[in-house]
Amino acid sequence: MSQITVRQKNFDFPEQISRYWYGNSVFKSHFFNSITLLFPDGEQFMLRTIKRQIKQIDNPNLKEEALAFVGQEAQHAVQHEKFWQNLRQQGYTFDRYLRWLHFILFNVCETRLNIKFKLAMIAGVEHFTNVIAELTLKEELFAEAEPIMKELFEWHSAEEIEHKTVAYDVLQNVTKNYLIRLIGIIMAYTFVLSFVNLGLIMMLYQDKKLLDIKVWQEMLQFFFSKEKFLLKVFWQSLDYLNINFHPLDRDNLFLIKRVVG
Known part of the structure; x- marks a missing residue:
């Protein structure tokens, strides 16, 4: 039986959520706003691809897990999109950003990539989100965020860790080609x-903060000196290059208990 x-x-996002909901930080608020804009179509692309592959899966347990993966990703898409109303009210x-994102995902990736490369890209994205989810929960990354936003990102992080093996195992069910897996993660991280x-720059431009030196100081601190977020994501992503890699190699399932029990 699936454990997912x-x-x-x-x-229910209240109207009074602060414009800079992450500890009054312009950079961190818009960095994660940009991720929220990316998630709904990104999740739809992944769940549509996995859903179409389910009939081809010959492992009953993996088939169950893939169905649960689709259900979780659908919830992520819906809940993140709800916050768009707050952003629009602000x-x-x-x-235009969403139209361009939709075009790349569904008119290019979905229609022009074959199933092996689509699954490899999705497995790469899932590794990326698993690394970020682990950092989010282990380091309580959203401690300074408004409570509802902290709850949103921690719930999402917990479920990313919970279903971390699915996309990779579906890819392995289709092909175990190491080169395809590497191309997939390069595509995933680039995308x-x-x-x-792009979303971050768009939001900062609309706030007239694009040339604000304080914002870029926040970026340097968050990415490289204080939280070291980007450095940690990069270094913790490298295990994917191991030819014998499997998502279960990352011992992080214990982190989800605090969030989802």
């Missing part, structure tokens, strides 16, 4: 980092 639980969440516009940075 599909939880029905219903976040005056941000991002429809995610490109769109997160």
Whole structure:
């Protein structure tokens, strides 16, 4: 039986959430706002790809886990998209960004990549999110965030860790080709980092903060000197290069108990 639980969440984001909800930090708030803009279509691309592959899976347990993966990712997409209303009420516009994201995911990746490379890309994204989820929970990364946003990102992180093996195992069910796996993670990291940075720049520009030196000082501290977020993500991502890698190699399942029991 699958150990992955599909939880029905219903976040209600109050209108009074601060514009800079992450400890009054412009940079960190917009960095994670950008991730929130990326998640819904990103999750839809992943769950659609895995869902279409389920009939081809010959392992009954993996098939169950893949169905649960689809259910969890659907919830993530819905709950993150709810926060868009708050961003719009604060005056941000991002429809053009969303159209470009949708085009790349569904008109390029979904229609032009074969199943092996789509699954390899998804497995790479899932490794990326698993590393970030582990940092989020282990270091209580959202301790300074407003409570509802802390709850959103910690719940999402816990479920990313809970289903961390699924995309990788579905890929392995189709192909165990190491080169395809490496190409997939390169595609994944290039895609995610490109769109997160594009969204960040868009939000800072609309706030007239793009040239604010304080914002970029916050970035340097968060990425390299204080939290060292980017350095940790990079170093902890390297285990994927091991030819015998498996997501279970990362001992982090214990972290989810505090969040989802």
